[in-house]
Amino acid sequence: MITTDRMAAVDANAAALGVPRKQLMESSGNAVAREVRAIAEPGASVELLCGRGNNGGDAFVAARFLSAYDVTVRLLGRPASIRTEIARENWAALRSADLSTATVTDAADLALDDPDVVVDAMLGTGVTGALREPERTAARLANESGAAVVAVDVPSGIDADTGEPTGSEAGDAVCVEADRVVTFHDEKPGLGSLDAAVTVADIGIPAAAERFTGPGDLLGIARDPTSHKGENGEVLVIGGGPYTGAPSLSARSALRTGADLVRVACPETVAETVQGYSADLIVRELSGDRLRPAHVDRALDLAAGNDVVVLGPGIGDGDETHQFVRAFLSRYDGRAVVDADALRVVPEIDTDAELICTPHQGELVGMGGETAGDPDERAALVRSFADEIGHTLLVKGATDVVSDGEAVRLNRTGNPGMTVGGTGDVLAGAVGALAAVTDPFRAAAVGVYVNGLAGDAAADDAGYGLVATDLIDRLPEAMRDE
Ligand SMILES: NC(=O)C1=CN([C@@H]2O[C@H](COP(=O)(O)OP(=O)(O)OC[C@H]3O[C@@H](n4cnc5c(N)ncnc54)[C@H](O)[C@@H]3O)[C@@H](O)[C@H]2O)[C@@H](O)CC1
Ligand SMILES: [K+]
Numbered sequence: 001m002i003t004t005d006r007m008a009a010v011d012a013n014a015a016a017l018g019v020p021r022k023q024l025m026e027s028s029g030n031a032v033a034r035e036v037r038a039i040a041e042p043g044a045s046v047e048l049l050c051g052r053g054n055n056g057g058d059a060f061v062a063a064r065f066l067s068a069y070d071v072t073v074r075l076l077g078r079p080a081s082i083r084t085e086i087a088r089e090n091w092a093a094l095r096s097a098d099l100s101t102a103t104v105t106d107a108a109d110l111a112l113d114d115p116d117v118v119v120d121a122m123l124g125t126g127v128t129g130a131l132r133e134p135e136r137t138a139a140r141l142a143n144e145s146g147a148a149v150v151a152v153d154v155p156s157g158i159d160a161d162t163g164e165p166t167g168s169e170a171g172d173a174v175c176v177e178a179d180r181v182v183t184f185h186d187e188k189p190g191l192g193s194l195d196a197a198v199t200v201a202d203i204g205i206p207a208a209a210e211r212f213t214g215p216g217d218l219l220g221i222a223r224d225p226t227s228h229k230g231e232n233g234e235v236l237v238i239g240g241g242p243y244t245g246a247p248s249l250s251a252r253s254a255l256r257t258g259a260d261l262v263r264v265a266c267p268e269t270v271a272e273t274v275q276g277y278s279a280d281l282i283v284r285e286l287s288g289d290r291l292r293p294a295h296v297d298r299a300l301d302l303a304a305g306n307d308v309v310v311l312g313p314g315i316g317d318g319d320e321t322h323q324f325v326r327a328f329l330s331r332y333d334g335r336a337v338v339d340a341d342a343l344r345v346v347p348e349i350d351t352d353a354e355l356i357c358t359p360h361q362g363e364l365v366g367m368g369g370e371t372a373g374d375p376d377e378r379a380a381l382v383r384s385f386a387d388e389i390g391h392t393l394l395v396k397g398a399t400d401v402v403s404d405g406e407a408v409r410l411n412r413t414g415n416p417g418m419t420v421g422g423t424g425d426v427l428a429g430a431v432g433a434l435a436a437v438t439d440p441f442r443a444a445a446v447g448v449y450v451n452g453l454a455g456d457a458a459a460d461d462a463g464y465g466l467v468a469t470d471l472i473d474r475l476p477e478a479m480r481d482e
Contacts, residue, residue: 002186004125004160005220010185012216013209022086024203025054028152028184029061029090031201032119035150035182040117042068047115047147049138051122051156052077057087058152059121060094072113073101076122076134107137118147120176122156130167131157131174139176151178154188155196163190213411213449218479221438221446233259233436236306237429238299238328239313240266240274241290241321246314246340246425248277249468253429254310255280256475257450259436262429265302266314267291291315291324299328307436308335312342313425329353335435339428343367347389355391356440358428364395375399379408394431394444396424402448404441411445413452417459422468427451430475453478 002010015021036046046069050056056075063073073094075082082088094101104110112118120142122135131139139156142149154160157167157175160183165173178196184203191198209216235254239247244266251262251274263282264274269289275281284302286295303309309332315321325342326349333352343363346355361371369385372378379401386393387405395401400411431447438446451471457478458470 001189003189007125007185007188009214009216009219010205010209012219013212013214014205014216016214016216017206017209019204019206019209021054022089024184024205025057025086025090026061027203028058028201029063030065031184031199031203032058032062032121032150032152032182033065034201035180035199036062036066036069036117036119039148039150039180040069043070044116045070045113046072046117046119047112048073048119049122049142050075051124051135052082052087053124053126054084054087055124055126055152055156056082056121057084057090058124059119060087060090062119062121062152063094063099064097071100072115073099075101075103076105076138078103078105104134104138107134110134110137110141112141112145112147115145115147118142118145118149119152120149120156120178121152122176124153124156125160127157127159127166130165130172136174139174143177148180149176149178151176151181151196153181153183154191155181155194158190158194160188160190163193211410213409213413213445217409217442217446217449221434221479229260231260233308233433234261234306235259235263235308235310235429235432235436236303237262237264237310237313237432238266238291238303239264239310239315240270241314241318242316243314244270244273245277245422248274248281249422249425249472250310250313250339250429250432251281252278252469253426253472253475254433256472257430257433257447257479259433261306262433263302263306265295265299270314290318290321292320293323293327295324296327296331299324300331303332303334306334308337308432310337310339310428310432312339313428315341317341317344329355335440337428337432337435339424346391354440356394356431356435356444357389357391358394358396358424358431358444360396360424364393369393369395371395371397375401375410379403379410383408392440392444394427394448396427396448400448400452402441402444407441409441409445411448411452413449414455415452415459417462417464417466418452418455418471420467423451423455423471426454426468426471426475450475450478
């Protein structure tokens with residue numbers, strides 16, 4: 001099963017892997033033609049009803065594969081209104097090949113010439129709201145035609161994620177009632193409930209486009225242009241004690257990954273130094289030189305005003321500090337990224353919090369997890385351990401593994417230069433900022449992807465001499481989804 005959003009991400013990842021969308025469209029159109037050949041004898045009349053998006057584009061391709069049939073390609077709209085370049089190119093290819101094409105702009109001019117097969121390629125996953133004209137009339141005609149109706153990807157006017165007619169809240173939903181659906185790459189959640197035979201066509205999307213993070217994973221994280229301060233995330237970093245650099249790295253990384261406000265709660269002895277790293281941080285002092293159980297009430301108060309807590313950078317491994325982490329997590333019920341010395345406490349704690357744990361492999365073993373050399377084996381182990389502890393895991397390595405106990409994603413951005421100290425703190429901050437605006441699994445996957453990209457950009461300039469702060473300034477560029 002794949003949702004519409006995830007499909008768009010995988011599609012973009014495939015393009016980044018060298019399989020561009022036009023190539024996918026060629027395979028999609030070929031699969032549609034195959035379906036027509038399976039249900040109709042050569043010579044049968046086939047009417048292709050095509051929209052102006054890529055759903056229509058699939059049918060332009062299909063027409064080229066149906067030379068043994070009596071084919072009419074009917075475009076709903078003017079050729080100039082075809083929305084995408086790849087669909088336009090495939091339309092032009094039909095025209096230059098002298099295939100029978102027609103355009104309809106007015107619903108009143110629509111009539112079907114008693115076809116044996118109707119191919120519904122009006123709208124796919126790009127549909128919004130109830131069907132408009134002329135698609136609305138065309139859907140009615142197709143439903144009343146008595147022809148076998150083959151829908152491309154999803155019947156027009158159906159939401160692929162829910163199976164419900166789009167715009168059904170308005171109470172006037174019209175959609176294509178397909179006999180068969182040829183959907184691409186994977187089953188869609190909404191198709192199972194339809195009264196149609198569904199074929200899933202492999203269109204050549206490489207498995208790696210789904211398995212590994214890629215630029216598509218960033219889609220939809222770009223912010224709402226009308227948002228105001230605070231809406232794009234408030235993050236509290238709880239850290240510091242024996243180390244001062246770590247909480248500052250996490251906090252500055254969260255800012256560069258897009259968080260609006262980042263606060264640091266740290267022992268008073270390090271507060272001045274942490275503040276000294278950056279005027280952009282809001283620093284809250286806790287008494288003494290280490291995190292201790294006595295700080296829990298105050299830390300919970302501070303945490304309550306934020307979307308996400310990043311817990312652990314630079315806290316050290318003193319007993320009192322472990323007690324603090326234990327007590328904090330047993331009472332905190334929000335979202336937190338847990339890193340470094342705070343990790344060990346997680347498996348033994350009973351918490352309502354939603355955690356994203358970011359261990360390297362040594363820390364994973366310290367938590368009671370297992371690791372393996374082979375990435376597939378490691379992925380399976382991470383998945384079952386995430387399931388066991390009930391939290392999201394991001395296990396760092398040459399290939400990073402992210403799992404929420406169900407889904408697994410691997411990441412291969414990054415380079416050996418990133419074994420330098422502090423890059424883990426940068427990662428924790430980036431994941432924290434993302435966890436304020438998206439779900440934990442995606443925050444971890446995108447965080448590790450952009451952190452690695454920033455590391456690769458830093459290595460281009462500094463080679464293995466790169467340092468953690470080099471990554472921070474490169475995060476905004478890494479976050480761009482184009
Ligand atoms: N990886 C993928 O996602 C692939 C997608 N492909 C095809 O591309 C399709 C998605 O293409 P698009 O994103 O271009 O979207 P669509 O082709 O589904 O339609 C988009 C356009 O239809 C119009 N429209 C939207 N709602 C409407 C309504 N209610 N009434 C009338 N017109 C409406 C709008 O102008 C919109 O831009 C998929 O369903 C599939 O068929 C394939 O070509 C191959 C790979
Ligand atoms: K369709």
